[in-house]
Amino acid sequence: MSEAVGNFDPINLDPNLYIEHHLQNLMFGQKHDGSWGILTEPNGFWTFHLDTIFFSIGLGLLFTVLFWLIARKATTGVPGRWQNAVEWVVEFIDNQVRDTFHSHSKMIAPLAMTIFCWIFLFNLMDLLPVDLIPLVASWVAGTPYMNHSPALRIVPSTDLNTTIGLALTVLVMTYTFGLTHKGPKKFLEEILFHPFGKFPLIVPFNVLFRVIEDLAKPISLSLRLFGNMYAGELIFILMILTIPSLQSLDWGVLSVVIYPLLNMAWSIFHILIVVLQAFIFMTLTVVYLALASDEH
């Protein structure tokens, strides 16, 4: 195992260390001696994943600021290339939302676009070579790669905190949408008397049903995205291990040739997942909000 700065030697890779390192976030929190700093072990709830926060805010800024700059100069005449691209996204999302969401809301379509673009960019980070940005970061930080440098995970959607955070926010939004579109009385009636009816003994079951429903929504929403992206990343990580294992089997040059082919095949397949998961998250959000605001 080489310990030189920025040195990455896949041929003499320790698989356990490699996998463990790549599945760990860059954590910030209170150390055991009471001071705050980079942690090697998570320390309770008040631990922050700096990499997730940095990349999610960075990617969010990337698309919001870019879109904002283009939208500011939007003309009604012949659109330029950039405006055309933004309009394409906006129109696509607008159509999707119009198909599902029938009440009037100024927020729903921009919300859907934020979700789609943001998650799309999260997932897109998965297509960057797994070691590229961590290596660059270790050069910049001047620390040896992997062994002693803190971990760095660049795909925010492989962090449960991101996906659950999004899903919980969506859940909160379904409540606010329900309250504002239906009014408190109807909203409450729906919780108490749906789906079994108004009979007083049945009301607890109605409420229980609602609780289960509202738990299932964010869990399925967040775990679907997380599971897809986490598995995808894990496969990218595992594939690089073909190099040391085939090397140990004396496959010679073939051991190095197989990895890029595998990587390319999975990358191509993964492009589908990247777009699809962003689209599914967006569509389900719109559906949940539509259910919350539509009259039954």
Add this chain to the structure above:
Amino acid sequence: MNINATLIVEMLTFLLFTWFVTAVVWPPVIRALEKRRTQIAEGIASADQGRDALNLAQKEGEVLVSQARDQAAGILRAAEARAQVVIDQAMAEAKREAEVIVAQARQELDVQVKAAKRELYAEIAGLALKAAGQVVMEDLDDEKHHKMVNTLVKSWS
């Protein structure tokens, strides 16, 4: 894989980005799209109108052209008729004049013929008298001669 305060940061970030997109990114783009849509619809409508107007103008033009053609043909026909009339008149006049000229010539000829005849008779009468004088051996004087010739000529013509 642990749930921690990152979750709260992500939720807040999500809300902030959503607010930003709702406030400043979405409205201008969707407004531009709507506006362009109406502009295109208007453009198509006015193009339709223009096409209709063109069709109408074309039809009107065709009517005008055919009217003009009819008119021209009418004018041509009238002109031809008028020309014919003029020619006929001219010919009739010419004929009349020719007849007058011929009649005058004929009259003159008659007069001349008569005069020539008279001269001829006078000469014949003179000759005859001369011959008769010689026959009777008596010379007639000029006065008698003239009287005789004149009475002779008068009796012949």
